[in-house]
Amino acid sequence: MAGDRTWAVGAGVVTATAAAAAGVRWMWRHQDALMLRPPLNEWTFTHMSSLLPSERVPRAARPSVLPRAPRALDLTYAWDGATHTLSDLHVRTRTTGFAVLHRGQLVHEAYPGRFAAPHRRFQLFSLTKSVTSALLGIALEDGAIGSTDDKVVAYCPHLAGSAFDGPSIEDLLHMTSGAGGTEDYEDPDSPVNRLMRAVTGQRGTVLEAVRSVLPHSRPGTRFNYSTIDTQVLGWVLEAATGRTLAQYAAERLWGPIGAESDAYYALSRGLPRTAVGGGSFNATVRDLARFGLLMARGGQWHGTQVVPRWWVERSHGAGLPHLEVGALGEGHPTGYGYSNQWWTLGGPHRAFTGLGIYGQFLWIDPVADVVVVKTSAWPVADDPALDGETATALTALVTHLAADG
DSSP, X not given: OHHHHHHHHHHHHHHHHHHHHHHHHHHHHTHHHHHHSTTTHHHHTTOGGGTSOEEEEOOOSSOOOOOBOOOXXXXXXXXXXXXXXXXXXXXXXXXXXXXXXXXXXXXXXXXOSTTOOTTOOEEOGGGHHHHHHHHHHHHHHHTSSOOXXXXXXXXXXXXXXXXXXXXXXXHHHTTOOSBOOOOOTTOTTSHHHHHHHHXXXXXXXXXXXXXXXXXXXXXXXXXOOOHHHHHHXXXXXXXXXXXXXXXXXXXXXXXXXXXXXXXXXXXXSSSSOXXXXXXXXXXXXXXXXXXXXXXXXXXXXXTEEOSOHHHHHHTTOOXXXXXXXXXXXXXXXXXXXXXXXXXXXXXXXXXXEEEETTTXXXXXXXXXXXXXXXXXXXXXXXOHHHHHHHHHHHHHHHHHHHHHO
């Protein structure tokens, strides 16, 4: 009997151990979903450096001052048959951090997120693309990159024979590379999810994920939003400058605008480590507001031209019919156009915005002289209703500030 009991206990331990191991394997295979969905994503989006390797973008030696002029923002907006306040927006669209600049002054700042604070760095997802664009403009002005007409493989010969052997830098900047598939975050085999599995070390390398995409159209003719396009642009920038994205951002952007906090790029787990130029930049709300103010002022910061003015002008709109607001095609939002790794808003103000999945916004209206930063923790990557409500509210906010003087 004692032997039977010993066998039973041993079998139970083995079963429990096997179950635990199976649980660990399940968590490893599904780590993306676990990290990116409620209730964990609000923590994840402010602690990405605890989950992936990272490279620091040091704050400026002399941080710039953001003048503060706090004021009540008593505005409302209409959505879904009802009238809502700014406080309602934060609850309804899961805002974690929020800042508003008007005429260069910080007029409003709030951190509704449970783990949010002025010093917290927020995962900005595809808003990273707009940072990459600014860095490319600087590299072009410096002469490190010859022209946007240069072919990608001139800087990235390791992409020879892939779908990126043919497209130009210009093609990738406007998301018209002709390479890749639909950016579908729910499809486990979509190019963006293959890229993310490579970054998190679950399957293959980042280079393999990039080379796996197929051509679908002639470069320069069709808009197809693709994080892999920007991943390649990041590699072009690193090859041309001899710097990592983090190093170049520190030297040519974060330092010059007087960032008050370190930022960082999350890196792939596997070697060689690589930053995701289309989705891994993490920064504070205030420093992102500084970046927005730089773009609102034509790339100039306190008299110094940091980003070329002509490059900022490109970011307001490409002037190409297939990239105008409402013309991006089936499956893409009707309220936006696209240019130079920015979403354009059209209209007389030619406002534009950086966007990231799960509700990250950098809304810039140069004519109204308004910059709005909104970080969020949406329950899903892409939600047209949440995006539409946020765009409506931010448009109302800009109108309110412009009318209020």
